[in-house]
Amino acid sequence: MNMTPMVPFMKRFPHLAASETRSVTVTGRDDLPDGEYGFIEFYCNEPQCDCRRVLVVVLRPESGWKFWAAINYGWESVEFYQKWAGAPAWDRAYWKGPFLDPMSEQTPYAPALLRLFKFILKSPGYAQRLQKHYQLFRTAVDEEYAQRNPTLRFREFPQRAR
Ligand SMILES: [Zn+2]
Numbered sequence: 001m002n003m004t005p006m007v008p009f010m011k012r013f014p015h016l017a018a019s020e021t022r023s024v025t026v027t028g029r030d031d032l033p034d035g036e037y038g039f040i041e042f043y044c045n046e047p048q049c050d051c052r053r054v055l056v057v058v059l060r061p062e063s064g065w066k067f068w069a070a071i072n073y074g075w076e077s078v079e080f081y082q083k084w085a086g087a088p089a090w091d092r093a094y095w096k097g098p099f100l101d102p103m104s105e106q107t108p109y110a111p112a113l114l115r116l117f118k119f120i121l122k123s124p125g126y127a128q129r130l131q132k133h134y135q136l137f138r139t140a141v142d143e144e145y146a147q148r149n150p151t152l153r154f155r156e157f158p159q160r161a162r
Helices: 014-020 078-083 091-097 108-120 124-150
Strands: 005-010 022-025 035-042 053-059 069-074
Touching: 005 078, 014 124, 022 069, 022 108, 035 108, 035 124, 053 124, 108 124
Parallel strands: none
Antiparallel strands: 005 035, 022 035, 035 053, 053 069
16 A cells, blocks of 8 residues: 555656666567566655655556556565554555555556566566665655755754753
8 A cells, every 4th residue: 555655766867767767578478468568666755764665667658657567566574564664554564575556556467567577576686776766766855855844854863951
């Protein structure tokens, strides 16, 4: 369940997204129509959040923003998501994934696209790239937030009364 606002990586990093967004050209598979599938990354836009996950939306060039599948993927341990305080208890354990996002639009091809995502997730460097994009995105969100709220910048280090 996505209670936090998820925003496309390309909105903050258009050039990097253009060069580092994964796409796959499918030919001759039984479970998917031939053609190109883009794996578009969405990250959390909530200031001071550290949910360490990505929402990957599968798009095709012919169909614009139609979601062919929406996949949640968290790279930390199940224990990390169970402890993380930003989500209701019933939701936390399920963030590890990858799994099809229950709150998003899906198509009958979504299960096949989830299998394809799991496959490319094993390719060299891809999981690390998602984590790097998350870090870049989160740093930008928090810097923007700190600039808008200068008095909050140091709130993690409260002065102790003596
Ligand atoms: Zn978050």
